[in-house]
Amino acid sequence: MNFIDNPGKLRGFEKNIRVEKVSRRSILKGLGVTGGFVLAAPVMSRQAFAYETGAGKMPHGVVVDPRVFVAVAPDGTVTILAHRAEMGTGVRTSLPLIVAEEMEADWSRVKVEQAHGDEVKFGNQDTDGSRSTRHYLIPMRQIGASARTMLEQAAAKRWGVPATEVKAVNHEVVHSASGRKLGFGELAADAAKESVPSIEGLKLKDPKDFRYLGKGQIGIVDLHDITTGKAGYGADVRLPGMKYAVIARPPVTGGKLVSFDPDAALKVPGVEKVMQVRGWPWPSKFQPLGGVAVIARNTGAAIKGRDALKLTWDDGANGKYDSVAYRKELEEASRKPGLVVRQEGDADAALKGADKVVVGEYYLPHLAHVSMEPPVAVADVKGDKAEIWAPVQSPGGTREDVAKTLGIPEGNVTVNVTLLGGGFGRKSKCDFALEAALLSKELGVPVKVQWTREDDVRHDFLHTVSVERIEAGLDKSGKVIAWRHRSVAPSIASTFAAGAKHEAPFELGMGLVDMPFEITNISCENPEAAAFTRIGWFRSVSNIPRAFAVQSMVGEIAHATGRDQKETLLALIGSPRIVKPAVKDMWNYGEPFDSYPIDTARLRKVVELVAEKGEWGRQVPKGHGLGIAVHRSFVSYIATIVEVAVDEKGKLTVPRVDTAIDCGTYVNPERIASQIEGAAIMGLSLAKYGEITFKDGKVEQKNFDDFQVLRMDESPVVTNVYIVPPGPDTPPSGVGEPGVPPFAPALMNAIFAATGKRIRSLPLGKQLEA
Amino acid sequence: MIKVKINGQEQSWDGDPDLPLLWFLRDEAGLTGTKFGCGQALCGACTVIIDKEAVRSCITSINDVAGREVTTIEGLHPNGDHPVQKAWRQVNVPQCGFCQAGQIMQAAALLMDNPKPSHEQIREAMSGNICRCGCYQRIENAVHLASTGV
Numbered sequence: 047m048n049f050i051d052n053p054g055k056l057r058g059f060e061k062n063i064r065v066e067k068v069s070r071r072s073i074l075k076g077l078g079v080t081g082g083f084v085l086a087a088p089v090m091s092r093q094a095f096a097y098e099t100g101a102g103k104m105p106h107g108v109v110v111d112p113r114v115f116v117a118v119a120p121d122g123t124v125t126i127l128a129h130r131a132e133m134g135t136g137v138r139t140s141l142p143l144i145v146a147e148e149m150e151a152d153w154s155r156v157k158v159e160q161a162h163g164d165e166v167k168f169g170n171q172d173t174d175g176s177r178s179t180r181h182y183l184i185p186m187r188q189i190g191a192s193a194r195t196m197l198e199q200a201a202a203k204r205w206g207v208p209a210t211e212v213k214a215v216n217h218e219v220v221h222s223a224s225g226r227k228l229g230f231g232e233l234a235a236d237a238a239k240e241s242v243p244s245i246e247g248l249k250l251k252d253p254k255d256f257r258y259l260g261k262g263q264i265g266i267v268d269l270h271d272i273t274t275g276k277a278g279y280g281a282d283v284r285l286p287g288m289k290y291a292v293i294a295r296p297p298v299t300g301g302k303l304v305s306f307d308p309d310a311a312l313k314v315p316g317v318e319k320v321m322q323v324r325g326w327p328w329p330s331k332f333q334p335l336g337g338v339a340v341i342a343r344n345t346g347a348a349i350k351g352r353d354a355l356k357l358t359w360d361d362g363a364n365g366k367y368d369s370v371a372y373r374k375e376l377e378e379a380s381r382k383p384g385l386v387v388r389q390e391g392d393a394d395a396a397l398k399g400a401d402k403v404v405v406g407e408y409y410l411p412h413l414a415h416v417s418m419e420p421p422v423a424v425a426d427v428k429g430d431k432a433e434i435w436a437p438v439q440s441p442g443g444t445r446e447d448v449a450k451t452l453g454i455p456e457g458n459v460t461v462n463v464t465l466l467g468g469g470f471g472r473k474s475k476c477d478f479a480l481e482a483a484l485l486s487k488e489l490g491v492p493v494k495v496q497w498t499r500e501d502d503v504r505h506d507f508l509h510t511v512s513v514e515r516i517e518a519g520l521d522k523s524g525k526v527i528a529w530r531h532r533s534v535a536p537s538i539a540s541t542f543a544a545g546a547k548h549e550a551p552f553e554l555g556m557g558l559v560d561m562p563f564e565i566t567n568i569s570c571e572n573p574e575a576a577a578f579t580r581i582g583w584f585r586s587v588s589n590i591p592r593a594f595a596v597q598s599m600v601g602e603i604a605h606a607t608g609r610d611q612k613e614t615l616l617a618l619i620g621s622p623r624i625v626k627p628a629v630k631d632m633w634n635y636g637e638p639f640d641s642y643p644i645d646t647a648r649l650r651k652v653v654e655l656v657a658e659k660g661e662w663g664r665q666v667p668k669g670h671g672l673g674i675a676v677h678r679s680f681v682s683y684i685a686t687i688v689e690v691a692v693d694e695k696g697k698l699t700v701p702r703v704d705t706a707i708d709c710g711t712y713v714n715p716e717r718i719a720s721q722i723e724g725a726a727i728m729g730l731s732l733a734k735y736g737e738i739t740f741k742d743g744k745v746e747q748k749n750f751d752d753f754q755v756l757r758m759d760e761s762p763v764v765t766n767v768y769i770v771p772p773g774p775d776t777p778p779s780g781v782g783e784p785g786v787p788p789f790a791p792a793l794m795n796a797i798f799a800a801t802g803k804r805i806r807s808l809p810l811g812k813q814l815e816a
Numbered sequence: 817m818i819k820v821k822i823n824g825q826e827q828s829w830d831g832d833p834d835l836p837l838l839w840f841l842r843d844e845a846g847l848t849g850t851k852f853g854c855g856q857a858l859c860g861a862c863t864v865i866i867d868k869e870a871v872r873s874c875i876t877s878i879n880d881v882a883g884r885e886v887t888t889i890e891g892l893h894p895n896g897d898h899p900v901q902k903a904w905r906q907v908n909v910p911q912c913g914f915c916q917a918g919q920i921m922q923a924a925a926l927l928m929d930n931p932k933p934s935h936e937q938i939r940e941a942m943s944g945n946i947c948r949c950g951c952y953q954r955i956e957n958a959v960h961l962a963s964t965g966v
């Protein structure tokens with residue numbers, strides 16, 4: 047069966063379509079801290095932000111309620127809930143830090159607790175789309191300010207003075223006129239009796255008084271635990287009586303089990319049971335693929351048992367999927383007109399009349415996420431109740447899907463969110479948790495389902511495969527007068543509904559129709575492409591192939607006109623202005639254009655900043671080259687310069703990377719730097735090695751030997767990060783994803799500068815050795 | 817019955833002698849600090865130290881370590897204050913953190929063998945350990961810091 051009632055309403059798929067009112071269900075339990083902050087007054091769940099964001103349109107919107115997020119214990123310990131998933135961005139620290147900042151809590155006395163999946167209570171929890179800080183900076187400040195106000199009111203009452211005379215300062219409330227002070231802990235019980243102030247009346251701190259925000263001096267809360275092996279990831283959950291399972295899944299997406307022989311597996315010491323797991327027909331959103339599970343007393347035995355299984359599969363309709371043949375199809379489609387998704391002027395005529403036409407056809411294959419922690423989940427299903435422990439990016443969505451899969455009410459499902467050993471979009475899809483739930487239900491005991499790396503590589507929700515073809519028409523002076531960009535790629539929508547042939551608005555909006563260049567004649571087209579495997583979000587999503595194509599084309603135009611790359615880029619971006627493409631209902635990462643316009647002044651700024659700090663135009667040794675690229679994604683602006691060195695044998699090294707990011711108002715510059723450093727490595731990794739291929743419907747790679755990722759000896763020698771200081775009230779924008787897209791084109795432009803070879807097909811592989 | 821000393825404690829196993837040490841540590845002994853990343857000695861997430869050497873526990877059978885001393889991340893230092901661990905915190909190395917136990921064990925083994933490695937030697941020695949989040953620059957700096965005194 048199939049759970050798709052209306053793909054447009056599904057979580058994660060064009061999320062901004064789904065608008066739900068926040069339930070006002072009152073939750074008075076606080077955080078179970080006895081004698082603490084248990085607040086009773088009703089509170090507004092939604093409010094007007096200083097600027098509008100798309101947060102309210104996410105499933106279950108935003109909850110601004112100090113009773114839900116903050117608890118103060120009598121000993122003064124402040125507990126703050128982190129309701130988003132931690133996968134390495136630092137969000138589990140950053141969001142509570144915002145609350146602590148506004149609340150005047152002393153960070154050393156703050157405990158962060160991870161919220162379980164409950165979006166009615168906490169608001170949207172989908173940790174994806176680079177939007178945690180962007181959606182929660184203001185709500186978290188308001189939560190902190192509410193808590194602070196309540197503590198101040200309690201103190202004022204205790205002293206019989208007007209609340210305006212008291213002030214919270216570093217974990218105490220002080221009355222400076224009399225020199226009296228009361229700690230947060232001493233005020234906790236009284237503060238709990240205060241009514242929650244209205245959001246409109248809240249006074250937020252003046253940013254010049256910030257102790258933590260924007261400073262970058264606070265390490266992540268899990269730092270000590272991570273360095274001592276105590277941090278708890280999905281696989282680290284151990285329950286009494288728990289069994290360990292691995293699953294043999296159909297090698298072809300949509301394939302089915304024909305028969306299996308468990309005998310040899312059952313002889314493996316430690317193996318206890320072999321059983322079939324229910325699968326869903328493809329496509330079925332995040333439902334399990336099905337297969338055969340081996341249940342054992344430890345994971346090692348389960349893996350050995352699985353190796354001994356004899357399995358026969360029916361590969362089904364996707365058994366012919368072949369990457370070499372499919373690439374040809376995509377290329378051919380890109381050479382013919384397709385669905386026009388943006389049209390300004392007359393690109394056809396202008397191309398015909400152009401003095402010169404520069405054509406580039408850029409290929410980017412499927413990519414696997416290979417987060418360091420392979421998918422894993424623990425489930426304990428008893429009767430009509432289920433408890434899950436899993437590294438999921440979407441705790442709320444997981445809860446919904448577990449409930450639907452088991453046929454039990456959502457309220458009977460508890461989803462505990464562990465730390466994520468990387469996510470990159472893979473863990474937005476909870477199939478692994480559903481598998482654990484199904485097995486635990488059958489077996490009546492807690493079950494851990496561990497994916498091996500081979501499972502992860504072969505059964506991923508892959509980044510799509512694409513051909514991006516750009517034709518740029520130049521007039522005699524070298525000015526670009528026409529731009530035609532055809533994007534051909536199977537859509538993520540294909541994972542939700544059969545037969546999706548065109549890219550969805552959220553994919554088109556990632557670097558195709560929002561292309562910011564000042565060109566009179568523009569045509570963006572999207573020819574059809576069918577999917578033959580599970581396609582899903584991969585960090586930065588369609589921005590990777592788009593930035594690769596568009597920014598490589600800038601390099602090609604620079605070469606064709608004999609001009610500098612950076613000057614060509616700035617000329618194409620054109621005047622500082624707000625770009626308003628002629629596109630109906632254009633997607634803007636779910637954000638309103640008023641708060642998050644396409645601002646070429648900011649785009650130019652990051653180019654100029656990186657050029658200055660990164661010493662664009664500097665003399666480099668022979669065999670070295672510099673390349674530049676800029677891209678707006680997740681409503682942030684980011685530009686990168688890569689210096690590459692290519693030796694006579696074609697061996698490539700990257701001596702230096704410089705990146706400038708404008709992500710608006712920010713919380714933790716230290717984590718921004720770490721995200722950008724990491725993005726350079728992921729960018730180099732995918733540019734150099736990233737490729738998943740299919741033959742006879744099966745993924746040809748299996749582990750880090752044939753799906754290589756970058757290692758330390760080949761990583762950039764230095765990566766410098768420059769953060770544009772935000773203007774007053776500039777809304778925060780994405781950080782986790784924007785770093786990746788400009789890397790590959792900057793690298794390819796650098797390779798061209800170093801060698802004269804233009805790489806249009808990723809990965810680079812051995813192309814320089816030829 | 818196989819006997820092995822883990823973090824100074826005697827442990828025994830009478831199951832499959834071929835069981836990879838990794839799964840003995842994680843699932844049988846409850847020492848979950850050592851991570852599973854690939855199972856094929858390709859990523860280093862499962863690195864432990866055996867007799868001063870960094871070893872991939874995913875391809876080392878429990879039988880192979882019979883009678884030997886295994887140190888895992890939990891046993892590297894009683895308070896977690898090994899110079900490598902301290903340096904890691906000072907440099908704010910981790911992102912998701914999943915690879916870091918393996919990285920730290922690899923770095924600790926490197927410094928036992930070569931207390932003052934050059935940057936090239938660090939990059940070389942740490943290249944068996946993958947960090948998908950891309951913390952390499954900081955790992956390199958942290959190993960260097962640990963080697964020069966934290």
Ligand code: FES
Pocket residue numbers: 851852853854855856857858859860861862863872873874875
């Ligand atoms: S898990 Fe042992 S090296 Fe990857």
Ligand code: FES
Pocket residue numbers: 134418467468910911912913914915916946947948949950951
């Ligand atoms: S910190 Fe995530 S894999 Fe290294």
